[in-house]
Amino acid sequence: MPGLKLQGLHKQFGEVVALRTLDLAVESGEFVSLLGPSGCGKTTALRIVAGFEHADEGRILVGDKDITDVPANRRDMGMVFQSYSLFPNMTAQQNVEFGLRIRKQRSAERARRASELLDLVGLASATGRYPHQLSGGQQQRVALARALAIEPSVLLLDEPLSALDAKVRVQLREEIRRIQTQLGITALYVTHDQEEALSVSDRVVVLSHGQIEQVGTPAEIYGEPQTVFVAAFIGTMNRIEATVRADPSGAVESAGHRLPVHAARNWTSGLHVLMLLRPEVIDLRPLQGDTSAGGEAMTGNVKSHTFLGPVTRVQVSTPIGDLMVDVPSVEALSVSIGARVSLTWDPASPRLIELPAGAENVVGPAAIIAEDELQPA
Amino acid sequence: MADTTRDITTLPMSRPRGILVAKRGSLAWLGVVPFFLYTTLFLLLPALWLTTDAFRSPTGGYTFSFIQKLFQSQYENAFFTSIRISLVTALVGGIFGLFVAYAALREDVPRWVRPLLTTYSGVAANFAGVPLAFAFVATLGGAGLVTQFLARFGLDIYARGFSLYTFTGLTITYVYFQLPLMILIIIPSLEGIKREWREAATNLGATHTQFWRHIGLPILFPSLLGAMVLLFGNAFSAYATPYALTSGSVNLVPILIGNVTSGEVVADPNLGDALALGTIVIISISVVIYALLQRRSDKWLRR
Numbered sequence: 001m002p003g004l005k006l007q008g009l010h011k012q013f014g015e016v017v018a019l020r021t022l023d024l025a026v027e028s029g030e031f032v033s034l035l036g037p038s039g040c041g042k043t044t045a046l047r048i049v050a051g052f053e054h055a056d057e058g059r060i061l062v063g064d065k066d067i068t069d070v071p072a073n074r075r076d077m078g079m080v081f082q083s084y085s086l087f088p089n090m091t092a093q094q095n096v097e098f099g100l101r102i103r104k105q106r107s108a109e110r111a112r113r114a115s116e117l118l119d120l121v122g123l124a125s126a127t128g129r130y131p132h133q134l135s136g137g138q139q140q141r142v143a144l145a146r147a148l149a150i151e152p153s154v155l156l157l158d159e160p161l162s163a164l165d166a167k168v169r170v171q172l173r174e175e176i177r178r179i180q181t182q183l184g185i186t187a188l189y190v191t192h193d194q195e196e197a198l199s200v201s202d203r204v205v206v207l208s209h210g211q212i213e214q215v216g217t218p219a220e221i222y223g224e225p226q227t228v229f230v231a232a233f234i235g236t237m238n239r240i241e242a243t244v245r246a247d248p249s250g251a252v253e254s255a256g257h258r259l260p261v262h263a264a265r266n267w268t269s270g271l272h273v274l275m276l277l278r279p280e281v282i283d284l285r286p287l288q289g290d291t292s293a294g295g296e297a298m299t300g301n302v303k304s305h306t307f308l309g310p311v312t313r314v315q316v317s318t319p320i321g322d323l324m325v326d327v328p329s330v331e332a333l334s335v336s337i338g339a340r341v342s343l344t345w346d347p348a349s350p351r352l353i354e355l356p357a358g359a360e361n362v363v364g365p366a367a368i369i370a371e372d373e374l375q376p377a
Numbered sequence: 378m379a380d381t382t383r384d385i386t387t388l389p390m391s392r393p394r395g396i397l398v399a400k401r402g403s404l405a406w407l408g409v410v411p412f413f414l415y416t417t418l419f420l421l422l423p424a425l426w427l428t429t430d431a432f433r434s435p436t437g438g439y440t441f442s443f444i445q446k447l448f449q450s451q452y453e454n455a456f457f458t459s460i461r462i463s464l465v466t467a468l469v470g471g472i473f474g475l476f477v478a479y480a481a482l483r484e485d486v487p488r489w490v491r492p493l494l495t496t497y498s499g500v501a502a503n504f505a506g507v508p509l510a511f512a513f514v515a516t517l518g519g520a521g522l523v524t525q526f527l528a529r530f531g532l533d534i535y536a537r538g539f540s541l542y543t544f545t546g547l548t549i550t551y552v553y554f555q556l557p558l559m560i561l562i563i564i565p566s567l568e569g570i571k572r573e574w575r576e577a578a579t580n581l582g583a584t585h586t587q588f589w590r591h592i593g594l595p596i597l598f599p600s601l602l603g604a605m606v607l608l609f610g611n612a613f614s615a616y617a618t619p620y621a622l623t624s625g626s627v628n629l630v631p632i633l634i635g636n637v638t639s640g641e642v643v644a645d646p647n648l649g650d651a652l653a654l655g656t657i658v659i660i661s662i663s664v665v666i667y668a669l670l671q672r673r674s675d676k677w678l679r680r
Contacts, residue, residue: 052576072579079580085573089595098591099581143577150581 001186002063003028004049004154009058011044011210018044020210021058026154029184031177033197036207037233042190045207046158049188051075062153078147079156083163085143086131092118092142093127099150117145120179137168144176148183155180155187161196173200194234198222206230228353231276236313238277238323241355244269250347254320257298260347273352279313279324281349287340297342298323302335316341424657431650443651452633456655459613459630462544466551467608473552474559475567475601481560482567495564498557505554510621513550517541542623550618555608562607566600599671606667610660630656 004026011019019041026032034042047053049060051072059068067075086095096114105113118124121141131139140160147155157176161169177200180187191197197204198218206213206221206229214226225231231239242252242259246269250262254275261275287299300318312332314325323343327335335341434440446452480486481494504512516523518541527534540546570593578588594601616631625632630652638649 050576050580052579072576073582073584075580076582077580079577081573081577083573084571085577087574087577087592089592098578098583101591102582102587146577146581 001028001184002065002153003030004186004188005059005061006045006049007059007061009045009048009055009060011041011048011053011055017210019048019055022210022212024205024212024215026186026188028186031180031187031189031200031202033189033191033201033204034207035191035194035197035204036213038192039209040207041210042192042207043158044210046156046188046190049154050077050079050156076150076152077154077156078150078152079158080140080143080147080160082159083136083140086134086139086146088131091128091130092123092134092145095131095142096146096149098146103150113149114145117149118142120148120182121145122175135168136164137172140164140172141175144179148179148185153186155185157187157189159191160189162191162193169196176200198234206233208233224351225276225353228274228355231274231351231353236279236324238279238282240275240277240320240323242273242275244271244273244352246270252352257320259298259320259350260345261350261352262347263350263352267352267354272355274355276351276353277323277345277349279326280311281345282323282325283344284314284316284325284327284335285342285344286335287342297344299340299342302337302339302341304337305332307332316343318343427650427653428657430647431654433647435647443647444654446648447651447655451628452652452655455628455630455633455652456659458544458628460659462548462551462627462629463609463612465548466555466612467605469548470552470555471559471601471605471608474556475563477556478560478563478567482564494560498560501557502554502561505615506617507621509550509553510618513541513546513553513622517546517549542626544627547619547623547627550622551612551615555612558611559604559608562604563600566597566604570596602667602670606663609663613656613660 006022006024009019009022011017022041022045024032034045036042044053048055051067051070055068059066061067062075086092087098090098093111093114096117097110100110100113115124115127118127121144123138123141123145126134126138126142131142134142143160160176161173164172173196189197189201198221201218203215204218204221205215208229214221214230216224221230222234225234225237228239231237240254240259242254244264244267245251245253245258247258247264249260250265251258251260252264252273252275253259259275264273267273298318298320300316300323303315303317303322306313306315307329308326310329311326312329314327314332314335316323316325325343431443432439432441434442447456477494481490513521515521518524519535521541524534541550574592574596575588578592583591614631616635619627619629620632620635625636634649634652634656637645637652
């Protein structure tokens, strides 16, 4: 299986820049996701690779072959669309056979290959059904089988799960990953759903305004966001604007409070930074009466609870702003709204990102960006 | 595979309860009364009436003489000409209308083209009868604007055998309203051809032609057929246009019916009924052919 290279892809629609010199190399057999909010250029990139759009500048290579000027119908790329892409006048089997029919394969051979693929996607019993007789999830399985039937060099998936129910979505994404691994096919997957991208990919490419913000494994993207955008876009993140303190054990200062951060030891003091802290790394303890926690802890009052199943997300109002804390749901029962609590964290946990000069008002004293605020509607 | 979507939607709790779901004692049927009243009064009863009159002798009793008359050359010829002009103008208007609509919906066509085209089509499809006839006389008649303009460049179309007052002239005039009617009817169906189908076909290696042969046209087929039947009936029933244009020199069924019922030449209302019955039969046959062809293609549409 060949790999895929995008070199300096640039695309503009009138005044709007959709892609800004994008460079990306997908290794052979690798599963790479393009992740970002709507309008970030991820779909444009995929459509350029498929040949439906043409880049103003840049090249596309499959293996060593430059396919930039190859028309879409000769690129041999399998594509799975968002939804409703099955030909309604053909049965599941005929849909899967279509690419082979165009390639003038013998009908016996076509039928054998189609049933093999429908079997692979778990739809062996639905061969004779028309698309309208299939559920959304089943239709996408057929679409996957159809894309794989032509033995494509690269598999392209354009938000293939976004029109499906939550439960089917999770099930199908795991299956797409299983089949991709089994066939060892190079895959490029476009999604706005971070959970989806993080759960199935070898590597995730976070895009914003047509530019790559960060490329990395799901663990790197989640654990070590390199830019303010990635930090805000991936998961829920407490973002605290602070200044690096001259402190041998590592600390920053926010609203007059000292906050322990090991990472600060490597930073120049006085530097304006954003401290990033995941809700799950903060430790919450109820305090008796109106006492101060003392030491390194931050004190605050519980403002609200959001039950998320195994954990409950607690919003705590503190002197450095509101902080989100994930507490195991069984323990959350003991912290009622208004209760006084102390918050501590392992100083090794927070990450720092340098804030550009003059960015004071971009983020408040302690801005919290919940994930749904950043998800496109 | 476990089908979550189906499972949820088939739960009795989530079944939709629309107001149209008939319940005992519901008054919902009242809503369709005007429709049935209208079709009974203006379609069924007149058809029944003219059918019986076609077999009724003016002197009392029943007779087949009017029906037999339909097979006399004058009347047979009128049916033949009417069918011919309806078929030709339905095909010409239908095919060109399809192409114009397709061209207007292409993605690289400026956005203002479409509303302009549909508005024009809406007007042109209804511009028929005497005004249309005069408009054509003024342009393509012997002293018409276009005729004179062409003559100035040495092309005398009348000297070359063209005449507006013949079958050919009538065909051109009919196409004037058939083509825009086709555009109006077919645009919604063309819009139903999803971009994803085209792109999926391209992605799987199909050329533009292969897409239309295997996917586009099969999907459009039922609507194309329906549109053609409508165009056929539309042309068959045109009366004022050919009357004003040819004053009877082209032998058409509606004009004959007009002649025998208005009584200016020979009043013979029963013959008119027989001719009208013949028309009903022709239209019914075209609808049956449509239904038979459609049934072969809509297997994938059936729910």
